[in-house]
Amino acid sequence: MAKVLMKGNEAIGEAAIRAGCVHFFGYPITPQSEVPEYLAKRLPEVGGKFVQAESEVAASNMIYGAAGVGVRVLTTSSSPGISLMSEALSYIAACELPVVVVNVMRSGPGLGGILPAQSDYLHATKGTAHGDFKMIVLAPASVQEAVNLVILAFELAEKYLNPVMVIGDGMIGQMMEPVEFPVEGVGKPLDPGNWALTGCKGRGKRIINSLYLDPEICYRHNLKLTAKYEEIRKAEQRFDTYNTDGPYDLLVTAFGMTSRIARTAIDELAQEGQRVALFRPITLNPFPYEALRAAASKAKRVLDLEMNMGQMLQDVRMALGPDAAIDFFGTAGGVVPSPDQCREKMLESISKTGSRPKAKGARRNP
Amino acid sequence: MSIYGARATDFLPSGGLVMVVGNYGSGKTEVAVNMALRMSERGAGVSIADLDIVNPYFRCREARDLMEAHGIRVVIPPGAQVSGDLPIILPEIKGMLRPAEGRASIFDVGGDPVGARVLSSFREHLDGAPYELWQVINSRRPFTGDVAGCLRMRAEIEESSRLKVTGLIANSHLVGETTTEVILEGHRLAREVSEAGKVPVVFVTAMAELADSPELDAIDAPVFRIERRMLPPWLRACDEREDPTMPAARPVPLGRAREF
Known part of the structure; x- marks a missing residue:
């Protein structure tokens, strides 16, 4: 396939489509707005669904819901918007659902400005939201690498049933570089495994829930998650x-x-x-x-x-x-x-x- | 010798109003900044207005120091608003719609129909005055890789700007990975769009490194040599290479880097 010249944000959107993700819920914010802009145009062409939510809080709960029914799903935002989305990320991690989130970082704290920054490193890697959970966090250094890592992000999210964040500064969203996409359909249909809510006709019911009032059950759930993070730590380091x-x-x-x-x-x-x-x-x-x-x-x-x-x-x-x-x-x-x-x-x-x-x-x- | 080399540049007007439109990332700003520098070098009094209310980074305001060093008037929002993403239209813009004899106005317009909408507010002020509205096309960009896509973009821009496209600029490139084949492919597309849409190809751009390639002799339109001005921070501008005809101004692509 011939190389095309793309803005990082557009390339992120296209990479998601190539990974087989045709569902996007999000909200515009500079400097990532070209992702929803691009997907609003492209997703109808591939039979997908694009929803501009009423806020980032809504968007992140929409991806929670979409992942829960076994749909491959993406949201993107920029720093202040990611803060708003964070609560749902804790729920998604708790329920072990695969989602991909892209943070095109701008300067902060607060509303900060629209220019590039890398100041959400700790937020992404150490303290995204309440509770003991970790996301896999991938940081590209070129538009091509952003494409590759978005595709990888979906693979990892589904392998570990965990949220994966691709994080870049505003420049990577805004700059243009030549990129190449893998030929066709890297993304096989998502395997709904034994967790997705697909209708329980002929099988036992499944429940997606993060409320564990029994401390021992909640403790065991934390131990299970911790074991998974340890597995990720051993297998997924890249540099x-x-x-x-x-x-x-x-x-x-x-x-x-x-x-x-x-x-x-x-x-x-x-x-x-x-x-x-x-x-x-x-x-x-x-x-x-x-x-x-x-x-x-x-x-x-x-x-x-x-x-x-x-x-x-x-x-x-x-x-x-x-x-x-x-x-x-x-x-x-x-x-x-x-x-x-x-x-x-x-x-x-x-x-x-x-x-x-x-x-x-x-x-x-x- | 001019930094633009041996290729002819008579196709650039010596005055009047030129507005540069096109889809996101088609290269409008790079073309507009290079045109401003070249027209100024040829003796026109040039004003350039950054009308990009869409793009947050890599706007022509980033090349302000360089252009001002060449005596070009750069009309951009004042103070801290320069790093905002607000739709600011300065009052000076209206004065630029009808440039005086020997002066040229260049409008670097935001991308897509949404960026071109700002022009619709000028139609009454133009009131039949002459203008050029040039559509920049890069065949390697999404949505404008074929004739239908380019014509659709043109129709949408014309609808939102309430003005008519008067010319095409073939600006096919892959930045550092551009080859003469990419330029020729872009020229072929521009010709087809030109025939289908009945507007001329004003010029074909070629990055400085490729502008003198004999392969480009096959192009039956003027070839405009482009020096890359909108740079990511890890690349150095041509001024920092050897170029005695240019002052040592360097576009700082994003926030002014200094210590506090």
Whole structure:
């Protein structure tokens, strides 16, 4: 199939369709509004259903209901809207239903602004809503990767019967890049298993419910969920590295779009003989702690770059322990760090290691 | 030598009102900014208005510093409203509808019929004054990959703007992955749309890296060399490469990056 040029938001919508999802419930908010805009046009063409809900609260409860009857379903929003949706995500996780949620992050807190940010990292990975539950959280760094991860998100949601969030800053929703889609129907029809409400004629009834007044039953349910999260932790960690083949003095950690900016700076510094590598988690949950520890063991220092005030930094510190030398540079409010700024911060960190630049044309990965 | 190279650019007007419309992401802003720079270089007094009330990022206001360094008047919302997503129409816009002799006005209009609707409020003020309304087409974008899609987009834009499309701009590309074949394919589509819709192809765009390719000689319309100005933050603009004819202004694509 020929490549097409798509906005991230449009590509996310199309990827869902290719994954076999033809049901969308959502509400517009900048900078993700092109997802509902695109799907409002496209879903009728493929026999799907598009509903603009009266609010994010309504939309997230609609996906709860749709998933409950065994329908593959998507919603998307941006930071403040995701906050509104969060209550239902706790219910969906409790009832073990497969849904995919996309958060195209904007700056906060509060209404913040419409420009890009990465400040919902902790919300997505640690504290989406009440109760002990975890979502799988995937962070793409290009429009093509957003396509691939949306398709993967549906697979994982259905494999583990759990909500999966694809999270990107506003840029990934708004920027345009060439993309390719898998040929046809990656998404086989969703298997309603032994849980979906499909009408109980000829079989026993099924109930989807998250109220457990008996403490022991609720406790057992939590143990079951915890065992599932442990299985996910072991099996689903994903990450990407850059420039890690040769020796390096500094390891940069960054996720999503920030990693692209970091790579530009890393390439430019390589020309000057500075050896900097990059570690990019793709699954923000489960976070690849061991892989980061291994990558950092070759570096003298770590620099964490984010478009927030230091959220993934907590996981980086958790991975590397209290004695690790970790610097941090973050921007907020919709301000995007420039390659020059990242470069300066990298040089500052390198200067603290006492390393001298190596010969020009140092080794680089293609 | 002009940064736009040897390809002719006489097809660009030296004055008057040009409005650039098209579907989302067809490349209106990139085309409008490049036109403004080129027309200004050729001696026209150029004003450009960012009428994009649809798109939140990558609007021509992001190339403001560069254009102002070239003496182009950039009409955009003031202060913090510049980073909003509000439908703000400045009073200066009305003055731009009938540019004085030797001056040109360019309107960079928002995408799709919803973005073009803003133009409908100008029809009475135009009152028969001449204008150009150019539809930008990228054959690699969803919904405008074939003649029917382009004609539908045109009809919807004409309905919501209450104005008539007067020309087509073939702007087929895949950013960094563009090939001459993509440009030629876009030209073929624009010709078919032109024949079916009875409006001329004004020009075909080609990214600077490809503009001098001999394959493009097959195009029987003017070829306009485009320098990429609307950049994601990890790419560097052409000004930071070697280009003595341009001042070292660089579009900061999104929020101004600085420390507080």
